Amino acid sequence: MSGKKSFQDLTSDQKKGLGILSSIQFLLAGAALVDIWRRPGSEINGPKAAWSAACAVNFIGPIAYFVFGRRRN
Numbered sequence: 001m002s003g004k005k006s007f008q009d010l011t012s013d014q015k016k017g018l019g020i021l022s023s024i025q026f027l028l029a030g031a032a033l034v035d036i037w038r039r040p041g042s043e044i045n046g047p048k049a050a051w052s053a054a055c056a057v058n059f060i061g062p063i064a065y066f067v068f069g070r071r072r073n
Contacts, residue, residue, distance in 0.1 A: 029055045032062035035070070043071050 010018070032055045036048050044051060051069045054061040 025058055028059065028062035032065045036065065039070070045069055045071055 007015070033052060036044065036051050036055075041048055045068060051065050054064060054069075057064075
């Protein structure tokens with residue numbers, strides 16, 4: 001029994017779902033990175049480099065930045 005599936009083994013709906021989730025991940029990471037680069041360091045909790053690296057963690061990194069990384073006025 002093979003536990004590993006290739007992309008061709010997925011059903012059409014699974015491929016669509018994977019595409020949607022991938023798109024959401026890239027949009028979240030892109031939006032977070034743009035915000036990090038444009039926002040002054042004084043308005044970010046912690047170093048910009050750390051938050052930029054955290055954005056590489058799927059879903060969790062960008063969401064954590066938007067929730068915890070930006071200072072509230």
